[in-house]
Amino acid sequence: MKKLINRPEDVVTEALEAMALAHADLLRVSYDPNIIVRADAPVRGKVGLVSGGGSGHEPMHGGFVGLGMLDAACPGAVFTSPTPDQILAATKAVDGGAGVVHLVKNYTGDILNFEMAADLAREEGIQVEAVVTNDDVAVKDSTWTAGRRGVGVTVLAEKMAGAAAEQRRPLAAVADICRKVNANGRSMGMALTSCTVPQAGKPTFDLPEDEMEIGVGIHGEPGRSRMKLKTAAQITELLVQPILEDLPFRAGDGVLAFVNGLGGTPLIELYVVYRELARILAGRQIRIARSLVGSYITSLDMAGCSITLVKLDDDLLGLWDAPVKTPGLRWGI
Amino acid sequence: MKKLINRPEDVVTEALEAMALAHADLLRVSYDPNIIVRADAPVRGKVGLVSGGGSGHEPMHGGFVGLGMLDAACPGAVFTSPTPDQILAATKAVDGGAGVVHLVKNYTGDILNFEMAADLAREEGIQVEAVVTNDDVAVKDSTWTAGRRGVGVTVLAEKMAGAAAEQRRPLAAVADICRKVNANGRSMGMALTSCTVPQAGKPTFDLPEDEMEIGVGIHGEPGRSRMKLKTAAQITELLVQPILEDLPFRAGDGVLAFVNGLGGTPLIELYVVYRELARILAGRQIRIARSLVGSYITSLDMAGCSITLVKLDDDLLGLWDAPVKTPGLRWGI
Numbered sequence: 149m150k151k152l153i154n155r156p157e158d159v160v161t162e163a164l165e166a167m168a169l170a171h172a173d174l175l176r177v178s179y180d181p182n183i184i185v186r187a188d189a190p191v192r193g194k195v196g197l198v199s200g201g202g203s204g205h206e207p208m209h210g211g212f213v214g215l216g217m218l219d220a221a222c223p224g225a226v227f228t229s230p231t232p233d234q235i236l237a238a239t240k241a242v243d244g245g246a247g248v249v250h251l252v253k254n255y256t257g258d259i260l261n262f263e264m265a266a267d268l269a270r271e272e273g274i275q276v277e278a279v280v281t282n283d284d285v286a287v288k289d290s291t292w293t294a295g296r297r298g299v300g301v302t303v304l305a306e307k308m309a310g311a312a313a314e315q316r317r318p319l320a321a322v323a324d325i326c327r328k329v330n331a332n333g334r335s336m337g338m339a340l341t342s343c344t345v346p347q348a349g350k351p352t353f354d355l356p357e358d359e360m361e362i363g364v365g366i367h368g369e370p371g372r373s374r375m376k377l378k379t380a381a382q383i384t385e386l387l388v389q390p391i392l393e394d395l396p397f398r399a400g401d402g403v404l405a406f407v408n409g410l411g412g413t414p415l416i417e418l419y420v421v422y423r424e425l426a427r428i429l430a431g432r433q434i435r436i437a438r439s440l441v442g443s444y445i446t447s448l449d450m451a452g453c454s455i456t457l458v459k460l461d462d463d464l465l466g467l468w469d470a471p472v473k474t475p476g477l478r479w480g481i
Numbered sequence: 482m483k484k485l486i487n488r489p490e491d492v493v494t495e496a497l498e499a500m501a502l503a504h505a506d507l508l509r510v511s512y513d514p515n516i517i518v519r520a521d522a523p524v525r526g527k528v529g530l531v532s533g534g535g536s537g538h539e540p541m542h543g544g545f546v547g548l549g550m551l552d553a554a555c556p557g558a559v560f561t562s563p564t565p566d567q568i569l570a571a572t573k574a575v576d577g578g579a580g581v582v583h584l585v586k587n588y589t590g591d592i593l594n595f596e597m598a599a600d601l602a603r604e605e606g607i608q609v610e611a612v613v614t615n616d617d618v619a620v621k622d623s624t625w626t627a628g629r630r631g632v633g634v635t636v637l638a639e640k641m642a643g644a645a646a647e648q649r650r651p652l653a654a655v656a657d658i659c660r661k662v663n664a665n666g667r668s669m670g671m672a673l674t675s676c677t678v679p680q681a682g683k684p685t686f687d688l689p690e691d692e693m694e695i696g697v698g699i700h701g702e703p704g705r706s707r708m709k710l711k712t713a714a715q716i717t718e719l720l721v722q723p724i725l726e727d728l729p730f731r732a733g734d735g736v737l738a739f740v741n742g743l744g745g746t747p748l749i750e751l752y753v754v755y756r757e758l759a760r761i762l763a764g765r766q767i768r769i770a771r772s773l774v775g776s777y778i779t780s781l782d783m784a785g786c787s788i789t790l791v792k793l794d795d796d797l798l799g800l801w802d803a804p805v806k807t808p809g810l811r812w813g814i
Binding site for chain 2: 150151152153154155159160162163165166167169170203204206207211340341357360377379380381383411412413414415416417418419420421422423426436439441443446448449451452453473475478479480481
């Protein structure tokens with residue numbers, strides 16, 4: 149295992165300490181339980197937006213805490229759901245009296261722990277609405293999931309719902325933005341290599357030098373099929389086809405096109421994939437209204453990419469363009 | 482070779498086409514010769530800032546074209562200097578009558594070709610000042626370099642000189658900012674793995690599973706020493722010690738601390754390194770005034786990192802904080 153780390157069991161805490169040091173203007177970190185909270189939280193009268201999940205997907209979620217996006221993130225151990233006490237602490241830290249939205253990726257542990265925390269928060273008089281993302285079209289059930297997995301749409305929902313909360317929309321409306329982004333969005337990913345969990349010390353799965361995994365999950369969960377390595381054009385087709393068929397996206401639609409790196413893949417390759425995506429969408433008269441190219445929801449050091457498409461309407465477009473100031477995503481401010 | 486590409490010889494052009502599609506609001510791309518130019522260039526009365534070099538270091542340089550940073554970038558083939566005609570075309574495209582600064586990393590081919598282009602531009606009546614970055618303290622001469630290599634400081638100089646040009650400072654003053662950032666900055670890098678050049682199809686160098694290369698260049702040039710893998714704390718010490726001794730940095734100095742990923746290393750590991758860097762600097766009473774953590778000057782898919790420190794004065798601090806709007810670096814706008 150080749151990683152820039154100290155003791156494997158300290159990676160998450162050390163990265164949190166570094167984020168607190170590097171981004172003191174945007175966020176603060178509390179430990180035991182570990183939460184990352186917007187520097188000015190709670191914001192009086194604003195809906196709080198909380199997400200979280202296992203670590204190892206950076207910058208998601210902690211890197212999206214700040215103005216116009218998340219109010220708090222709950223980082224679990226690597227690839228491990230955050231605990232109810234983490235989520236409860238985050239919920240209490242960001243409640244400004246207008247209620248809190250829990251944005252939860254569809255993994256069984258995450259769902260259970262967020263539900264438990266929501267119940268506890270409600271007992272303390274905090275209004276909580278939970279929304280679950282399940283945008284991964286690759287497989288129906290998976291290693292840690294009943295139904296579809298929540299992946300790239302989560303990042304985009306965090307951005308757009310965060311903007312809605314910033315505009316002081318009420319709790320139900322902010323939750324509805326999460327639901328709309330999830331309903332309008334689909335994703336699929338692929339791996340060129342496995343990732344290596346620090347405490348495991350060896351690759352999560354074996355992938356021969358000439359093979360790839362199509363439909364892989366962000367923890368290395370099995371996808372749709374394993375096959376010989378193909379060209380970027382062929383790979384992009386394999387990812388986009390199931391996405392387009394599933395919603396369905398139609399000629400004339402304007403979409404947010406998101407090409408995401410899984411952690412070990414450099415930007416130049418993501419642009420090569422973006423070019424193929426743009427070509428495929430142009431052929432179907434689907435218009436790329438906005439784009440995002442980079443590594444935003446990762447799987448440690450896995451090489452590979454995922455593609456997410458979200459149909460945009462005028463409201464979502466405005467929310468996407470609204471100012472955001474977080475370590476991982478920033479514009480307009 | 483596992484990469485998201487089509488034909489190896491098309492990677493650079495395809496990535497450029499994707500950048501033109503994804504960032505049409507910020508930049509335009511011309512082909513034959515390949516140049517990336519700010520969308521509103523030339524800006525009348527503003528000094529033009531041009532950089533360039535071999536491709537494979539993305540987002541540098543093309544990802545830094547836009548408001549408040551570069552006016553144009555000249556992307557060569559992978560790890561290959563741009564040609565004089567590329568540099569001349571970029572220089573002519575961005576000359577707004579106030580002259581053009583060439584910001585050149587110290588590699589022999591880059592120096593020669595930028596010099597030739599500067600001569601040709603001057604013959605056409607364009608004022609050109611060239612500044613060479615040579616911040617890498619690892620080795621004195623290298624595979625493609627006489628003297629020290631230019632690395633991470635280049636990104637930071639592009640940002641600060643770009644802001645100076647945006648403020649309509651004159652040619653000599655913008656060039657002086659480049660010189661000051663380079664004079665005040667030092668870098669060193671390390672590799673956990675080799676990179677693989679697409680057209681070579683195999684790793685540039687061999688690095689056993691339990692070894693690392695300290696002082697590696699951004700094309701895989703040999704560094705200071707190869708040794709057994711160490712902890713993040715030890716690795717950071719090995720990188721920072723030579724940097725601090727070289728300038729020298731002193732107690733009370735305020736620095737811009739830049740932890741850079743080389744392309745195959747995920748963000749969580751860069752934060753672990755940042756924490757060690759912050760600890761070492763705190764122990765010497767060197768204050769981190771600003772920080773940058775991410776993959777900004779890469780070596781294709783190489784796993785590893787580099788550290789750059791630049792002493793800041795009030796002027797540089799203001800230039801760093803000034804608004805920037807490029808695909809790779811954006812804030813305040």
